[in-house]
Amino acid sequence: MKVKVAAKILEANDRIALENRKIFDGAGVFVVNLMSGPGAGKTSLLEKTLAKKDGLRIGVIEGDIAGSDDAERIEKFGAPVVQINTGGACHLDANMISDVLDDLPLNEIDLLFIENVGNLVCPAEFKVGEDMKVMLLSIAEGHDKPLKYPLMFQESSALVINKIDLAPYVDVDVSKIRKDALSLNPGLKMFEVSCRTGEGLDAWVQWLRETAGKHRVS
Amino acid sequence: MHEVSIAANLLEIVSEQCRKEGYRKIESIHLKIGRASGIMTDALLFAFDAIKTDSLAKDAVLMIDEIAVSGRCRDCGRNFTVEEEYVLQCPVCGGASFQVSGGRELDIVDMEVS
Ligand SMILES: Nc1nc2c(ncn2[C@@H]2O[C@H](COP(=O)(O)OP(=O)(O)OP(=O)(O)O)[C@@H](O)[C@H]2O)c(=O)[nH]1
Ligand SMILES: [Mg+2]
Ligand SMILES: [Zn+2]
Numbered sequence: 001m002k003v004k005v006a007a008k009i010l011e012a013n014d015r016i017a018l019e020n021r022k023i024f025d026g027a028g029v030f031v032v033n034l035m036s037g038p039g040a041g042k043t044s045l046l047e048k049t050l051a052k053k054d055g056l057r058i059g060v061i062e063g064d065i066a067g068s069d070d071a072e073r074i075e076k077f078g079a080p081v082v083q084i085n086t087g088g089a090c091h092l093d094a095n096m097i098s099d100v101l102d103d104l105p106l107n108e109i110d111l112l113f114i115e116n117v118g119n120l121v122c123p124a125e126f127k128v129g130e131d132m133k134v135m136l137l138s139i140a141e142g143h144d145k146p147l148k149y150p151l152m153f154q155e156s157s158a159l160v161i162n163k164i165d166l167a168p169y170v171d172v173d174v175s176k177i178r179k180d181a182l183s184l185n186p187g188l189k190m191f192e193v194s195c196r197t198g199e200g201l202d203a204w205v206q207w208l209r210e211t212a213g214k215h216r217v218s
Numbered sequence: 219m220h221e222v223s224i225a226a227n228l229l230e231i232v233s234e235q236c237r238k239e240g241y242r243k244i245e246s247i248h249l250k251i252g253r254a255s256g257i258m259t260d261a262l263l264f265a266f267d268a269i270k271t272d273s274l275a276k277d278a279v280l281m282i283d284e285i286a287v288s289g290r291c292r293d294c295g296r297n298f299t300v301e302e303e304y305v306l307q308c309p310v311c312g313g314a315s316f317q318v319s320g321g322r323e324l325d326i327v328d329m330e331v332s
Contacts, residue, residue: 005235005247005326009227090220122220125256150304151256183306183314 013126016094020101020129027106029059030212031114033130035152037145038118040138041162043070044195045204046113050077052205056212059109061100063092063117070115080104091122097129111212120145124152131215132156138163143173146180153181158189160204165194224257224324225265229273232329236274241331244275252285252323254303259284278329287321 008014024031034042043062050058059080062070071083082100084092092114104112114130116123124133135156137145140163146153153159159181161174174192181188189207193200228247236244251257259282270276288299293313299320300309308316 001332002328002330003235003239003241004328005232006328007231007235007326009224009231009249009324009326012227012230089223093223121256125220147304147306151254154304180306184304186314 010126013094016098017127017129020094020097021131023101024106024112024129024131027109029106029109029112030215031112031130031132032208033114033116033123033128033133034136035116035120035123035133035156036118036136036138037120037141040118040136040141041195042115042118042136043073045136045160045162045193046115047073047077048195048198048201049113049205049208050074050079052201056209057108057110059104059106059112061097061104061112061114063096063115065089065117080109086117090117090119091126092116092128093126094128111208120149120152124155132158132211134158134160136160136162137177138166139172139174139177140166140170143176143180146177146184150184153184153188156185156188158191158207161190161192162195164192164199165196221257221261221265222269225262225269228266228326229269229275231326232278233274236329236331239331242274243332244278245330245332246279246281247275247329248281248283248327250283250285250323250325250327252287252321254287254321255324257324283327285320285323287318289316289318289320291316 036042060074062083064070065086068083071081074081082103084096084100114128133156135152178190191200191204193204232244232247251259263280266280286299289305290297291308291313292315294311296310298309305318307314
């Protein structure tokens, strides 16, 4: 016989994400889910942001398939950091975050970055309890990426276009990246930065500070 | 790429409901998968077959409806569906203001049990 199920396949994940979100809210932590393809510069952006944090208390959860290289890079800045190894999974999910919440001093953190596994597709689908998603795209990846991988561009609140110092060496049309990304997501906030030269990073940090600050007041 | 975790979530939801309602076996499961969900149906079928052994759904087949990306234009008011996984403009009038309404589904509709 036929029985109705009427369920979303990801509802278990969404439920746990909501619980995480409540814990973050309770501790006054603003949470950013940071996503990109492998090597676009997520950890580099975090290092640069930590160097400019100026009183803002930042914590980091590092998600990688294996290894603790990224957490070690963050630790050098004296920030509280936890490394998650997904053991093969291509994304972080809400449960993995829930498992490490006790390992972070949430009451001493204003802004928590969750650096997702390097992957331009899957992380965009799994809520982890974040207030917003931010994605990076390095210009070396090419200007066809928004239309080839639309989901992450649609889900993100901000797009950080990184490695603009490489512009003279790669055939890439940055204005096309901006135009297609904006067509997919008209509300998308965009930054062009270089984690190598430092260009554009002040505007990024300024915006981040304002966005996290607004959250705390409200 | 994460069809295995999607399949695992699916198996858990249907097994739980099957047990709770006192049935012994799941024969088929009807799903709606949006074309913009990021899930490839072939990979999902493969993953589900790999993990369903030893469960109430060990003989279950998946019946998948693929749902096209669709939306409604705020300029001309028309409803539309597109072939792509995304909408850049209204395919009727070319307008840039539209609401995407379908294509992200990852839903279980019903199942055949005994
Ligand atoms: N030229 C240039 N290189 C950069 C820039 N930002 C990062 N890199 C380099 O790009 C490489 C990858 O940077 P990561 O910060 O490790 O990238 P990631 O996104 O964290 O990588 P995964 O966590 O492995 O996905 C490193 O060799 C960085 O030094 C930049 O703005 N310009
Ligand atoms: Mg990294
Ligand atoms: Zn129209």
